Amino acid sequence: MNEVQKHLDLQRDLYIYTGPSLSRDITRELAPNATILPPAKRGDLALDSFEMLPKVIVLIDGELFQNLTVSPREIMKLLENGVTVIGAASIGAIRAVELRNLGMIGVGCVYEMYLSNEVIADDEVVMAMDPITSEPYSEPAVNFRFLIKEAINRGVFTQEMYERTIDELKKVYFSKRNLQILLAIVRELYGHDVSNQIEQLAHNFDYQIKSMDAKKAIEKGLNLFNQCSLKEVN
Template sequence: MENLKIAIFSKLTLKEKEIKNLFEESNLNNYELTIYDPIKRGDLQKPEMLNYDVIGIIDGCFLQNTAVGHREILNILKNNVKVYGAGSMGALRASELDTLGMMGVGKVYELYKSGKLCDDDEVAVTFDKKTENGEIVQITFSMVSFREIMKNALAENIINQKDYKLIINSAKELYYPLRTYETVFDKSKLDKEIQIKIMDYINTQRDIKHIDGCNMIKKIISDNSTF
C-alpha cells in the first residue's frame, strides 16, 4: 500500500513540532508528512503539489500580491486532492470554496461562513523568521483571536462593557501590521491597572486559531485513518 501523502501549510499558528506530534500520537499509519511555511500565491501551482493526497492550509500570506488564489485551490481540488482549511487563511478560503469541495474546520471558519466575520484582516498577522533555526515568529496579533479572548474576559468580569468596546474598537481601527498590544493600549488610553489585568488574562488563554488548527489536523487524521 502506498503511503498517504500529506502537506500542511502552517509553522506559525502551529509550530512544526506540534504538527508532527499530533500525527505521531495518532492512529494514522503509512503516511508521509511535509510541513510548509505559510502559503503564498504560486505555492499550489508547483508540480509536486499534485503528488499529495491531502493538503491542509492553516496559515498564509495576506498582502494582495502574495495571497493564495482561489483558482490555485480549485485546480488542486479538480485533481482529486483533498484540501482542508482552518484557523487563518485556511478558514477564510474554505468559507469561500466549501461549496466547491474545500473542507472547512473550526470556529473561525464557521464565523466567516455565517457572515459574522467578513474582513480578511480578522485573521491576518505579520510574521518573520528571526531565530537561528528559521522558526517563524508572530509579530502582531489577529483580530479574531483578540476579540474572542476579550469576549471571554468580559464574560468573566475581567473587564467591563465600556472597556471591552473601547479596546476592540481601538484594535479594529488599526491596520493589521500595527496590531500589537502596546499600540492598542496606547490608542485606547486604558488605565495601566486594566492593561495589566488584560495582559495577565491573555497569557492564560489559548488562541482560537491554534485550537482550530489542531482540530483540522485531527479531522485530517480521522477522515483518512482507514487509508
C-alpha cells in the same frame, strides 16, 4: 515497493501548510508523517506544482502581503481532482468559507467568525513573521476577539465595550498589534482597573484561537487521511 518508498509515498499523501499560526515543531509532533510546508503563496497549490497529488491538504497559513496569496481557483482544481482540502485559522479559514459549497472543509472558530460575517477583513488573521522561520512578531485581531469574548462571559466587558475596543484595534496596522497595544486601548477607553483585569485574564486564559483551530484542522486531516488509506486497503 521497499519500506523507504512506502514512507515517501505516505509523506506525499498529507500536506500541511503552516507558519505563524502553529510552529512546524508542534505540527511535526501532531503529524510526524506529514509533509509540512511553509505558508502557501500563489501557485503553491496549483496542480502542476505536485509530483503526485496528495490525498489530503490542510491549509492553515498563507502569505497575504509578502506575495500573492493562494487563489481560490488553485483549490477548486484540487477539489475537482479528488483532493480533500481542509482550511482553518488564517487564509485557510477564509478560503474554506469561499469554497464551502464546492467541497472545501472549514474547521474552527476563525472559520465560523468569517462564515457569520463577524469578521470580514483579511488582516484580522495576519501576523508579521520571520521570513525564514515563520515565527510571529505580532498577534492577530481574531485572538483578541476571543480573549475579549471571554471577558464578556466573566462580566468584565459588555458587548458594546467589545465592539468599541475592536474598532480601535483595527485602526492599528496588523504588524503592530500585540497584547500591550490592546491593553493600552482598553486603558484609554475604560481605565486601569478594566485593563488590569484583561491583562490578568490574558495570562490565565488560553486565547490563542488560531493555534487551537490549526490543531483541530490537523486532527481532522489525519482522520480523513486514515479513512482514505483504509478504503484503499479494503
